Amino acid sequence: MTSYSEYLNKIFPGVKVQKISVNAGFSCPNRDGSIGTGGCSYCRNDSFSPAYCMTRESVASQITKGKAFFSRKYPDMKYLAYFQSYTNTHGRDTALLEKLYREALDCDGIVGLVIGTRPDTLPGCVIDLLTELNREKPVFLEIGAESSFNETLKTINRHHSWEDVEDAVTRAAGSGIRCGLHLIAGLPGENRSHILQNVRKACSLPIETLKLHQLQILKDTPLYHQWKNGTIDVTPFSLDDYLRLCAEITEIVPDSIVIERFLAQSPPDMVAAPKWGLKNYQFTNLLNQIISKKKR
Numbered sequence: 001m002t003s004y005s006e007y008l009n010k011i012f013p014g015v016k017v018q019k020i021s022v023n024a025g026f027s028c029p030n031r032d033g034s035i036g037t038g039g040c041s042y043c044r045n046d047s048f049s050p051a052y053c054m055t056r057e058s059v060a061s062q063i064t065k066g067k068a069f070f071s072r073k074y075p076d077m078k079y080l081a082y083f084q085s086y087t088n089t090h091g092r093d094t095a096l097l098e099k100l101y102r103e104a105l106d107c108d109g110i111v112g113l114v115i116g117t118r119p120d121t122l123p124g125c126v127i128d129l130l131t132e133l134n135r136e137k138p139v140f141l142e143i144g145a146e147s148s149f150n151e152t153l154k155t156i157n158r159h160h161s162w163e164d165v166e167d168a169v170t171r172a173a174g175s176g177i178r179c180g181l182h183l184i185a186g187l188p189g190e191n192r193s194h195i196l197q198n199v200r201k202a203c204s205l206p207i208e209t210l211k212l213h214q215l216q217i218l219k220d221t222p223l224y225h226q227w228k229n230g231t232i233d234v235t236p237f238s239l240d241d242y243l244r245l246c247a248e249i250t251e252i253v254p255d256s257i258v259i260e261r262f263l264a265q266s267p268p269d270m271v272a273a274p275k276w277g278l279k280n281y282q283f284t285n286l287l288n289q290i291i292s293k294k295k296r
């Protein structure tokens with residue numbers, strides 16, 4: 001199994017590369033009414049935006065702050081500007097998108113872009129722009145798929161289909177853009193077998209990376225209220241069950257696809273369940289122990 005850092009090392013030989021999150025002030029088509037309202041039932045966007053990502057600051061200024069944060073430890077580090085918050089290809093004309101992406105690419109030490117978005121927010125003009133930028137510096141797309149089951153996508157109010165995922169990945173990868181998919185394990189109505197099916201279907205697409213994490217029930221989200229009042233079929237994973245599932249997933253993901261992470265770590269005070277209190281490296285150590293035991 002190739003690690004994400006080994007994957008980056010192949011693309012950027014000899015340099016240590018770190019993502020710096022940027023909040024470029026995008027909104028989300030599933031919140032602003034362009035596609036839907038209310039957002040995905042589990043989403044609390046402030047749970048994944050670092051403190052240095054403030055929209056009132058320019059992209060370049062956020063990158064400077066992010067670099068200052070990381071370069072104390074590794075002065076020679078290079079960076080990927082990570083357009084992470086909300087839907088980072090939405091609601092702007094391509095000229096404005098290009099301005100924001102180029103502002104990041106022009107910063108010292110930035111070696112590429114990572115752009116998080118939805119599968120239904122990648123029209124041809126945006127793919128064309130990303131293709132052009134990708135010729136200058138690598139562009140990585142992180143597309144939120146979450147599930148391969150349209151019924152689940154409907155339950156969690158995603159307002160897109162699995163077919164949208166297939167279409168977006170096929171077009172982007174066909175244009176030479178490196179694609180990664182994001183899946184959530186333990187969505188309402190999904191069991192182990194659904195999750196394995198999600199992983200298999202994701203791996204059948206031309207992707208290079210896969211990000212999977214456990215469903216977190218975050219306070220004050222629609223999902224939290226549905227869970228509290230028992231109107232939804234959702235049981236958060238126990239740590240042991242999730243570790244066993246992840247070990248199984250490592251066996252079905254082909255070597256050509258890198259699993260970037262298995263764990264979501266929202267701020268503990270926002271998480272209602274499951275409360276594992278683990279750092280990513282601690283989870284990875286536990287997972288590696290299970291994988292080695294299985295091999296013996």
Ligand code: SF4
Binds near residue numbers: 031038043
């Ligand atoms: S998860 Fe993404 S698409 Fe869904 S509401 Fe949050 S920002 Fe929007």
